[in-house]
Amino acid sequence: MKYSFKNDYSEGAHPRILETLLQSNLSQQNGYGLDEYSMNAEVIIKQKINNPKSKVYFVSGGTQANLIVISAFLRPHESVVSPATGHIFTNESGAIEATGHKVHSLETLEGKISSEDIQELIDVHQNKPHQVKQKLVYISNSTELGTIYSKKELMDLYQFCQESNLYLFVDGARLGHALTAETNDLTLEDFGKYTDAFYLGGTKNGALIGEAIIINNENLQEEFGFHLKQKGAMLAKGRLLGIQFQELLKDDLYFDLARHANQQAMRIKEAFQQADCNFLCETFTNQIFPILNQSQIDQLSANFDFYIWKKLNDEQSAIRIITSWATTEEVVTTFINEIKNLK
Amino acid sequence: MKYSFKNDYSEGAHPRILETLLQSNLSQQNGYGLDEYSMNAEVIIKQKINNPKSKVYFVSGGTQANLIVISAFLRPHESVVSPATGHIFTNESGAIEATGHKVHSLETLEGKISSEDIQELIDVHQNKPHQVKQKLVYISNSTELGTIYSKKELMDLYQFCQESNLYLFVDGARLGHALTAETNDLTLEDFGKYTDAFYLGGTKNGALIGEAIIINNENLQEEFGFHLKQKGAMLAKGRLLGIQFQELLKDDLYFDLARHANQQAMRIKEAFQQADCNFLCETFTNQIFPILNQSQIDQLSANFDFYIWKKLNDEQSAIRIITSWATTEEVVTTFINEIKNLK
Amino acid sequence: MKYSFKNDYSEGAHPRILETLLQSNLSQQNGYGLDEYSMNAEVIIKQKINNPKSKVYFVSGGTQANLIVISAFLRPHESVVSPATGHIFTNESGAIEATGHKVHSLETLEGKISSEDIQELIDVHQNKPHQVKQKLVYISNSTELGTIYSKKELMDLYQFCQESNLYLFVDGARLGHALTAETNDLTLEDFGKYTDAFYLGGTKNGALIGEAIIINNENLQEEFGFHLKQKGAMLAKGRLLGIQFQELLKDDLYFDLARHANQQAMRIKEAFQQADCNFLCETFTNQIFPILNQSQIDQLSANFDFYIWKKLNDEQSAIRIITSWATTEEVVTTFINEIKNLK
Amino acid sequence: MKYSFKNDYSEGAHPRILETLLQSNLSQQNGYGLDEYSMNAEVIIKQKINNPKSKVYFVSGGTQANLIVISAFLRPHESVVSPATGHIFTNESGAIEATGHKVHSLETLEGKISSEDIQELIDVHQNKPHQVKQKLVYISNSTELGTIYSKKELMDLYQFCQESNLYLFVDGARLGHALTAETNDLTLEDFGKYTDAFYLGGTKNGALIGEAIIINNENLQEEFGFHLKQKGAMLAKGRLLGIQFQELLKDDLYFDLARHANQQAMRIKEAFQQADCNFLCETFTNQIFPILNQSQIDQLSANFDFYIWKKLNDEQSAIRIITSWATTEEVVTTFINEIKNLK
Structure with a gap:
């Protein structure tokens, strides 16, 4: 079977998580998020972001x-x-629309938006x-294109939102990868x-x-x-979520795993660079988008799976290679060898 | 007080409608659309569109x-x-989003879309x-820019929708104006x-x-x-709506009123053309969008009200002049005289 | 054709309203509720309720x-x-559920609820x-059974709502009839x-x-x-609503019309009482619910239309007789004569 | 710490499930329910219910x-x-209301409803x-009161729903416990x-x-x-759900676990019976509702946790004791001894 670089959720959980699930299995706990593990994980996260008022x-x-x-944050007309x-x-x-709210879209260069973009939308x-009344700005970090926001960019956006009576909400499905990218200058505390x-x-x-939602704005916690x-999101066995986040964040495991994923992606990126490939955009996280011609794609597809992300012209497409905590050094080395043989 | 060309709903109703309201006032009728007038108006409309299966x-x-x-037409994921x-x-x-449904937008040249535009959206x-699953195509005729669809364009769109498992729904808030435009080749029957x-x-x-919704697709009538x-749209005194549509459609009043509005707009358009003005787009209905510089706008604003539709550059803007069944020949003549004096 | 006592919206509008529509017809007005009539009607209503902060x-x-x-008042979980x-x-x-909110029902004796009823619901x-979190109490005055709240009852409910962090909202579709009932001790100011x-x-x-929504709670006006x-409730020709309320409320027309309806209902009620009929509940507004046997119902149905409201047993049903501003003294006299002939 | 009989989700997972999670952990799988485990679990379930057309x-x-x-099943007005x-x-x-649909409630004796109850609701x-139009009947088996439906009751309800153009949907959060109750005569195939x-x-x-939704009606699968x-229910690592259901259902584990829970509850029930306690209703599943006076409740509360389900009068309340796959024979024996000592 081919090895898959199609996404970063192909495997199960890190072994330490499974071990903790085993060890805690027969402890009786309250349901619906009132278990000791969830409460402990909340304490840890609030320490890490250094905001005791967050929930x-x-x-x-x-x-x-x-x-x-x-x-939860918006009124019907927002x-x-x-x-x-x-x-x-x-x-x-x-x-989002199914909950009653319009989503405006802003064209972007590399998956990121600025206060100027938002102001222009508000102006019209x-x-x-x-x-309709604009009320919440949604961004992702890292973005769907693997790019990241700088500290200045985030601070500017937040200041603009504060001044414009807008909420700023960050989708951090891959926040670990953003924060451990070599070009990153943001910290969990900044978020x-x-x-x-x-x-x-x-x-x-x-x-x-599991995803851990952190609400800093006290009015929105209510x-x-x-x-x-x-x-339908309140799990009877909320312990399942609490245990995992406790384990990921009680030390640096969360960041170690993300950094590992990034490093493997960077090794692959370097190999594509040495093969004189261009990229859809420059990334330093666990997603890279090299541009290949069809025969190169066919060649790599023989032993590896990945998505063709965007057809650029009759000959060339950008593919997406994505790595994870579970991607081994060995499989990356094998893949790099195949890249070296690209014609 | 200035005369307003800001919209086509500044006055009340055509006198014939008010007279009929007076005459019918004390007749006892069933509520909620089951009155004789509404039922009669439905019969008339179905005859005019020549589709006995419509509702x-x-x-x-x-x-x-x-x-x-x-x-009513869509399931939650459409x-x-x-x-x-x-x-x-x-x-x-x-x-629309408040009812749970996403609205995709297509960039257009003059407020109109084609099957190619829609196919491109579906492809991505x-x-x-x-x-999300695309299921309904919404267009307006005349459009928000005063332009209209040709018979070929409508037929092509409908055929495409039929083949693509999409519904075609036309917002006809100004359908009368579209159907009486001099360049129009569509009829009520076509709709x-x-x-x-x-x-x-x-x-x-x-x-x-009042707006009369006509559903041709029998599956959607259910x-x-x-x-x-x-x-909250079912009026206790539904007679109010039935009486008006009966009166507007029992002869050609509906089209006479629209044609009058168009003619007044065309008189004004011609005056702007003779004053060497350009237009945002070419229209033959009751909306025109001449492009003026600020001093010209100020000059016309002295005695007339209208919207500045779009700022084009530091000097020029397109304004919107809109006429209605109630716009008199006299006031248009006065306005034309002011246009002739534009510098 | 039979005369209908089925509802209080069988006819059109009071003649004074139609006249005012005629007179104002060609005045150019702003759309969407910003017309002079609507603004004036708001001023009048705020004076009548003696609350300058209402909207x-x-x-x-x-x-x-x-x-x-x-x-508009509730958050999603309320x-x-x-x-x-x-x-x-x-x-x-x-x-209401279609906007996302649960409606709890409380069993009642005569269409009215008390703070004790509500507290019991909250307790469970x-x-x-x-x-789910209870947040708004909805009542009608007069109720769907024609009964009315006393001043003490309304004040108690409001105080309870204030103390319990609940909003109190009154459906006044027939508030005129409630306020002009002979047993009423409430005023518009109280509302x-x-x-x-x-x-x-x-x-x-x-x-x-047309219905005039009055929001007293300033937080809810926002x-x-x-x-x-x-x-979809903001009419382009909002003038239609403003003109009518201006006309109804600039003097006592609104209350005169309601009082007339009540008086005709009371005349009919008295006739049924003299015929030894019982009633579903005792009412002093424009709705009465006499209990008749089937042959009596058949007898009255020969020349008059009304709803059979509730079948009580194999022989008897409560019917509903409802009068309006348009119910003439003459037709009521004729009806009373038929009641006198009931066997 | 006290042992808790408060609910049946206090512990983690059955050891066999954790083992299978461990063993499968590094296998690369498709996301969003397209993994081998989920597809295999679907095959097993369809065999067990003997309906190859189900999904x-x-x-x-x-x-x-x-x-x-x-x-998903209802249109907006249903x-x-x-x-x-x-x-x-x-x-x-x-x-449910948050998705736009009204829920009617029917008073019941022991948590169950019949076709007569439903017909009465439809009649009014x-x-x-x-x-609003009634379209779907929701029941639970076992019910929230631990009672179960007989085969005849289920068949009658389904026939009534078929004849009345209603869908029948069964909440089987505790279906295992229902199907292994000693008084049960239903099978998975019946569902x-x-x-x-x-x-x-x-x-x-x-x-x-994890819950496995099974849709038998082919129109509703679409x-x-x-x-x-x-x-938000489609898990990226859908494997987590597939693996668990595969493990529970590939042999009789699912039913063995439920039967164990029931048996422990029945042991406790017998002890309460011998102590001359009454019950809120008679149950044969993993929930029992003995009626105790306050001093008895205090006595049992010293070492065990449970909910006071319903206060019946100043002295007596029904408590809820609930057992699970994880409830050991030993802890039940200890609890029974305490019941024997009840005064």
């Missing part, structure tokens, strides 16, 4: 996190601004109340400080399932549990 | 018509395709079920034949309020009354 | 008023408490956040004082269409216009 | 299963009928389209035959998380995946 809620997946946060590449705009089957929506809310992805970084319940 | 429902306004039709200039996309405060939404549903606007063409009721 | 919004019908008010006979619970085709919903919001019904008291627009 | 979908919890099934004790009516924070909702859809609960019977995605 933490665990859910099972990214689409669920996005739709609950957004529908809308969301998202990059056109944003997961909520293109890949969640209308989940001045005919109130005939036009506790310069966002209204964000989430820390577990599924794509070593957990079986009665959030109702929304989790109403949207 | 007709009266509602009080355009946003209401759009949101009820769309939410979305709408609209021109970026479409009323539902830009000017209804998120009304192939990752089902992660991407009974080449659409799944459309509506015939009353508010902007002589009625106090239990439609529930949706009217549930969305 | 007034006009919509076309009762279901529309209910669904917009409730969905629910409504209603009498089991409440219009929103039984007769609006799930309109203490398992938060697994159980400006002891509710968070209420509406004043036009459709059932002389208007063609951005209410968006909700009107989003739900 | 199976795995989700993470019961509220999620309920809200997705119901919102409602749900539920026992007043139904989980969706009382304990899901308005989750005949004023269409003003009254594949006499329901439109049902689900098989994993969370309360040995899994970490495009169901979109609803899973849109509601």
